Amino acid sequence: MSGFHHDKGGKVWIVGAGPGDPELLTLKAATLMDTADIIFHDALVNIRILERARPDTTLVNVGKRGGKPSTSQASIQASMIHAARQGMRVVRLKGGDPFIFGRGGEECLAMWMAGINYEVVPGITSGVAAAACVGVPLTYRTISRSVLFVTGHEARKGEAIDWVHLAKSADTLVIYMGLTRMAEIQGGLIAGGRHPDTPVLAVHWATLPQQRYVCTQLNCFSDVIHQANLGSPAIIIVGEVVRVFQRLSRQEMVCPGDLEQSKIGDLTERLCGVPI
Numbered sequence: 001m002s003g004f005h006h007d008k009g010g011k012v013w014i015v016g017a018g019p020g021d022p023e024l025l026t027l028k029a030a031t032l033m034d035t036a037d038i039i040f041h042d043a044l045v046n047i048r049i050l051e052r053a054r055p056d057t058t059l060v061n062v063g064k065r066g067g068k069p070s071t072s073q074a075s076i077q078a079s080m081i082h083a084a085r086q087g088m089r090v091v092r093l094k095g096g097d098p099f100i101f102g103r104g105g106e107e108c109l110a111m112w113m114a115g116i117n118y119e120v121v122p123g124i125t126s127g128v129a130a131a132a133c134v135g136v137p138l139t140y141r142t143i144s145r146s147v148l149f150v151t152g153h154e155a156r157k158g159e160a161i162d163w164v165h166l167a168k169s170a171d172t173l174v175i176y177m178g179l180t181r182m183a184e185i186q187g188g189l190i191a192g193g194r195h196p197d198t199p200v201l202a203v204h205w206a207t208l209p210q211q212r213y214v215c216t217q218l219n220c221f222s223d224v225i226h227q228a229n230l231g232s233p234a235i236i237i238v239g240e241v242v243r244v245f246q247r248l249s250r251q252e253m254v255c256p257g258d259l260e261q262s263k264i265g266d267l268t269e270r271l272c273g274v275p276i
């Protein structure tokens with residue numbers, strides 16, 4: 001571990017690592033990684049991004065994946081505070097953007113309460129990246145003038161998301177962590193007034209080489225995504241803008257109804273007979 005800064009005390013940077021592709025890391029994040037003494041990172045941060053760290057920088061996986069017992073939020077924060085108090089330059093590296101379903105707000109509050117100097121560095125959130133890399137414009141004049149980011153995951157037991165209420169609260173819905181709640185989401189959005197044939201796109205491992213996506217429609221998306229065996233992490237996009245992508249893909253890449261001729265082996269949109 002190099003260069004502690006005992007004179008002024010340490011500092012914590014709460015940094016977004018972007019959706020996965022190392023080239024989507026910001027220059028600021030890359031520079032901070034170069035100068036960090038210790039990096040506490042999430043499990044979702046791509047190994048190729050972590051490989052950028054200097055060999056003498058301590059890397060600590062505080063992720064909540066991989067079958068290992070998860071590190072509690074309180075102990076992550078305590079470790080960040082402890083390292084900063086030792087005078088270290090601490091980078092807390094989080095997938096996507098720290099303030100989009102990343103508990104970055106809680107970490108800021110913990111640093112503030114402990115009197116630790118901290119700064120937040122934005123990252124490209126996976127919902128925005130997933131749409132862009134598949135070619136779905138989240139806003140589009142006349143079709144989508146509002147976008148909602150929502151999590152499918154309830155914060156506490158019994159605090160379920162009110163999908164009926166959310167159904168028409170924005171033109172385009174971008175759903176994080178929704179895979180385990182698909183039946184509920186599908187039913188709620190239709191009950192709330194979304195048309196059953198509203199197009200739905202799910203993108204798995206957006207921006208990474210293992211990226212896959214499924215394009216279907218609201219009244220069957222739960223079954224289709226299960227059949228396609230699409231796992232976590234995935235972003236689900238609901239709204240008419242997905243049709244823009246379908247049109248583009250029809251023109252440029254894929255002949256609907258004829259998956260064999262498609263250049264995109266991953267496109268499984270015909271499972272549900274989507275009208276495009």
Ligand code: SAH
Pocket residue numbers: 019020044094095096097098099100101102124125126127130175176177178203204205206207208232233234235
């Ligand atoms: N702060 C992160 C979100 C963390 S919550 C961000 O801004 O992106 C974790 C969820 O993000 C996953 O369950 C999944 O829904 C989504 N996610 C993160 N990276 C992803 C990726 N590369 N492709 C698809 N979904 C991703």
